[in-house]
Amino acid sequence: MSLLQRRLALGAVVLLLLALPPAMQALGAGYYISTAGKIVVFAIAATSLNLVLGYGGMVSFGHAAFFGLGAYTTGVLVSEGVLNGGAHLLATVALTAFAALVIGAISLRTRGVYFIMITLAFGQMLFYLANSIKGYGGDEGLNIRARSIIGFGLDLKDAPTFYYVALAVLAATLVALHAFVRSRFGRAIVAIRDDDLRAEALGFATYRYRLAVFVVAGAIAGIAGALSVNQQGYVSPNLLHWTQSGTLMVMVILGGVASLWGGVLGAAVLVILQEALSAYTRHWEFWTGWVLLAVVLFARHGLAGWLTSLTREKR
């Protein structure tokens, strides 16, 4: 695709996403606006995991812990009567970044399978911690009646409003990721993924580069979590469970590892598959498994890679 074609395609996608809520309402499918919002929240979380896993080459199996921690941070603040959205954002970023700093600083001293296991273990520690905090719902989770107040007269309880706010956060995340990949720092992190021994021998402080990326991705996942509790009005310890980390990982692999739109495509396809199949069968995960298998076998760079190859053949 030429640059002009790419821009046109991007414009079309943006227009489509912006027109989604009114179009759904016109079609009498207003209920699905909240599904679209859910997809956008997962897209942000999956994109943050793609930063760690795809670009950074760190197979983190505890990423949902940051998502859940962000959701709890904002949820607890709301339940305590602090409704200022700016304060929620600040607290969420500070807490999830700190957690990612501690977990990353320890986990990144290990490699390969050990890294997978240690991030999994840290995630499960936070999962059990959330379960044990009786003051905020314990294993039953925490319901909140109010929402973050973000100004401009925007009410996050309103599904279309929430969708647009989440979409703005997703857009900012993608723009930042796009710039990051082209930056000197971003190229260094990909080089470190390619061959960390070589990168270090050349003078890159590989540990610090990796840790920085791990922390930033943790904070972005936290923001996605803060959005999630605002949409659901509910946060449960299950958000931190390792299967949730697995779901995010499936989204990244399905959509395309180390591709800008990978997290978005993966989140969209997985959530839609789940909603569509669960209407017909209780065993939707079985059928989703086949889709994942097909993608892994036949589209090695995920759906994003498959779409790119399609547009290339047309030329």
Next chain:
Amino acid sequence: MSTAAPRSALLEVERLSKRFGGVIASAGVDLRVREGEVHALIGPNGAGKTTLVAQLAGQVRPDSGRIVFAGSDITRLAPHERARRGLARSFQITRLFKSFAVRDNVVLAVQAAGRTEPAAGAAARREAIERRVDEVLAEIGLADQAGARIDALSHGEQRALEVGLAVASRPRLVMLDEPMAGMGHDESKRMEALIRRLRAHTTVLLIEHDVDAVFRLADRVSVLVSGQIIASGAPEAVRRDAGVVEAYLGEE
């Protein structure tokens, strides 16, 4: 850059020891590399050459002993800190960044060590990097392949790039770990010429199996056998050394 006092070494290794379980890789290695020389390190397979390089570059921690580079003790420094001080290495098994084109590999190598002269402004700095990258590509004969992907290069070209990455940041000392491994005759000749050109501005510690090439290239030669330097000196003296002939050269 300060000119070294006579006899003083750019790299000084004192009683370096390393064992892996029951295997002794380094048994008190003493080695001095003078500024400006091509110093060859030879020895039979399993003598501990690559482990020694890994200790000098920082990938492997020695059990005891001392490494002094350009006057300061670097024994405890991390690999990236050593690279930033101008101690670089290439690898016996080619290690390149496969997600990047040839030129971008060199750009990364120049940026990594942060050793380009401090220039005022981002534009000037970028220009200095670009200029250095062009130099390196010309030096290793890959200027025409700058945009090529790594897997499109021949084995010899990959080996040339391997060395190019190591010297891209103008290190004071570069350790080349068997740069001619697996090369054909013509490729070896080209690598030999490249190493000859390197010596104009860099001290070279050359680990090489091809003894003939070593004796053509080196100013001084050290022989490592069973984790110990058994001889060190001018090529001709080392070639005649009775202990060396018995332990290593004699078997060829």
